[in-house]
Amino acid sequence: MGYGMAKVLMKGAEAIAEAAVRAGCRFFGGYPITPxxxxxEYLSWRMPEVGGTFVQCESEISGISMVYGAAACGMRAMTSSSGPGFSLLQEGISYIASAELPCVIAxxxxxxxxxxxxxxxQSDYWQTVKNGGHGDYRTLVYAPNSVQETADLTQLSFEKAEEHRNPVILLTDASLSQMMEPAELPEMCGHDPDVPAWALKGKGDGTYKRHTSVMYSMADYDSYIAEKYRKIERSEQRWESIETDDAxxxxxxxGISARLCEEAVEISRGNGKKVGLIRPISLYPFPNDAFLDACPRHGWLCVEMTMxxxxxxxxxxxxxxxxxxxxxxxxVGFFDTDTVLGAIEDIFSRRRKEVYGI
Amino acid sequence: MKCARPKILFADNKYCPGCGHGIVNRLIAEILEESGDDKKALAAFAVGCSSWMPDTFGVDCVQAQHGRAAAVACGMKRSRPECTVFAYQGDGDALAIGLSETMWAAIRNENITVIFVNNGNFGMTGGQMAPTTLAGQITTTSPGGRDPATTGYPLNVIEMMRTVDVAYLARGALTDPAAIRKTKSYIGRAFEAQRTQAGYAFVEVLSPCPTNWKMTPLDSLTHISKVVEAVYPLGEFADWKMKK
Known part of the structure; x- marks a missing residue:
């Protein structure tokens, strides 16, 4: 493979795989599930090509467990899943979060x-964003809306996972993973697994390291864990605002729903309706700052593929x-831009009932 | 009397009086220090009585999820092939909730060492029935004795592993000094298999659990020699050197 800086036409799922490799990920353990x-499939040949490890595991549970072991050794490690398979990852994600190790889950x-x-x-929003596993933790969650942004956020996910020593979830969907778009992939970056302070490599002549829940060894764990996530909530909000000022x-x-909404905003503006869009890019932390001071006359319309x-x-x-x-x-049935425009029309003419009122 | 112990065991173990885990911990510690592998050892400790080990057993380690120690160990070994990687698990962990991870590490012939402590029950949670519980054995969840008609027969995992290509399989006991020495030699060979990259090595240790068996420590050892070993025979069952 000889990707340069030029754009290549790729499926979203393959963009995740290639961007992970370019972000220095050298361990992947996972299990097949559509989509x-x-x-x-991509990493089964790509990992060996770059000297990394690919394991097709016996289950998603085994996959996240191998990621746990690899992350403990300083590797940039990843697994991916969908639907029922993502449910099976939750126990492992909780352990990795409790041990404060970095990893990326798509x-x-x-x-x-x-x-x-x-x-x-998009019906796994709560499970993904509100910590699907047990206990007191969060995972950073990034939601791209294009193949390009999928590649960009994959790379960012590895960086943020290490910065905060926490699992990061890249949340996309069947359509973003299956569709092809041109994307410029990040440059190949190296990762030395010996460098992270948490990397197990044998105690040598020093003292041993152990990876287990940090609550066992921290004097003031309660304050620590609260501040850890408060800091993430202050510093890691990401969003895009489109035509919101006068909306x-x-x-x-x-994600993909935002693509329809962008089109709906453009058409509505053409029809004289002042409609805007906030597209959360980080779902945890939710970009609350984007909502400060905004008070649109007709309110807010949340468009998501869950009933x-x-x-x-x-x-x-x-x-x-x-x-x-x-x-x-x-x-089971999903909306298109016309459906969104219909909902906008209903709200402007006060024919639609809100899900959360005043 | 001179009392010396491996440096790895930096704190007293936390097991019940008469428990076999402390002996198995010590055998592993001795082997790692005698070979120098302690400096490059990585452990995946199971959930159960094994989860005391991060507090007393001083090698680089990960506290695995319940049943997943073999998979965690695979992740470590494949990331650091130069390290000596082992999983330490009990019978509820490795054979009930973790049978899939246990068997698949063997099926892939992963180059790791698994030390498996069979004491016939879920020790940490108070003595419930385990896959290894003997037929008729009374536990807190088989108060009338284990009934194979509804709970299956005691699981001999080494027999399962013999059907796949692995480097080393052995079962030892702790019933007297001779048995302990023999078990130590099995554990030593299991680490040798990894050192020579022969592949997967698994040692099962029949271990007393006087607290939950409601026996004295001495009676527990007699019970193992007279009853348990008839169901779980001792010896070596696969040896990479014999294959060549």
Missing amino acids: QSEIL NIQRYGSGLGDIFVG DLILVAY LAQMAQDVAIACGMKQRVFDLGGG
Whole structure:
């Protein structure tokens, strides 16, 4: 492979895989599940090419456990999954967070509970953003809306995982992982697993290191863990605001849904309706700062592919529970730009009921 | 009397009186120090009584999730092939919740060493039935004695592992000094297999649990020689050197 700086046409899933390699990831353990299997397929040949390790594991549980072991040894390590498989990762993610080790998990959302189905969905927002495992932890969560941003945020995920010594989840979906777009991939960067302070390599003539929950060895763990995540919430909010300054209605959407909403904003503006969009890029921490001082006359419309409004709750909280929040959901059937425009029309003509009222 | 112990065991162990874990810990510590491997040892400690070890056993280590120590060890070994990587697990951990990870490490012939302590019950949680519990054995969840008709027969995992290509399999006991010496030689060979990159090595140790068995320590040892060893025979069951 000889990618230079030029753009290449890639599937989103492959962009995650290649960007991970370029970010210095040299360990991947995972299990096939649609729509993320392309990550395994890509890394099955790409990891050996760069001297890394690829393991097709017996389960997602084994995959995250191997990532735990590799991360403990200073490696940049990753696993990926979707739907039911992502549920199986939660115990391991909790252990890795409790031990304060870095790793990256790609969650390629499909729709539905139980077996669900392999098509696009955003119904794993709460599980991903509100710590799906047990205990007192959070994971940073990044939600790209294009193949380019998928590559960029994959690289950022590895950096932030190490900066905060915490798992980072890259949250995309079936459509972003399956569609092809041109993307400029990051330059290859090296990673020396001997450098991180936490890297196990044998105690040598020194003292031994142990990786277990840091609560066992910290005098003031309670204050420490609260401040750790407060700091992340202050410093790591990311979002994009589009035409929000004079907006009468602001849409809120992440990932693929935000692509539709961008188009809806453009069409609405062309029709004389002042509509804007806030696109959260970090979902944890949720970009509350984006909502400061905004008070659109008609309120907020959260557009997400889940029928039981999930992110809408975070929008309501970001607005201090003092503004009208509407939702537009999708499930087995999903919305398109016209559906979003229809909802906007309903809100402007006061025909739609809010999900969170004043 | 001179009392010396391996430096790795930097604190007294926390096991119940008469428990076999302390002896197994010591055998591993002696072997690692005698070979110099202690300086490059990485351990994945299981959940259960094994999870005392990060507090007393001074090598670089990870506290694995329940049942996942073999997979964590695989992640470590593949990241640091130059290190000596071992998993230390009990029977509930390795054979109940973790049977998949245990077997798949063997099936892939991962170049790791697994030390498996079989004391016939879930010790840490108060003596519930384990996959290794003998037929008829009374535990807190088999108060009428283990009934194979509804709970299956005691699991002999070494017999399962013999069906796949691994470097070394052995089962030892701790019933007297001769048995302890023999078990130490098995554990030593299991680390030798890794050192020579022969592949996966697994040593099962029949270990007393007087607290949960409600026996004296001495009676527990007699019980192992007279009853447990008939179900779980001692010896070496796979040896990479014999294959060549």
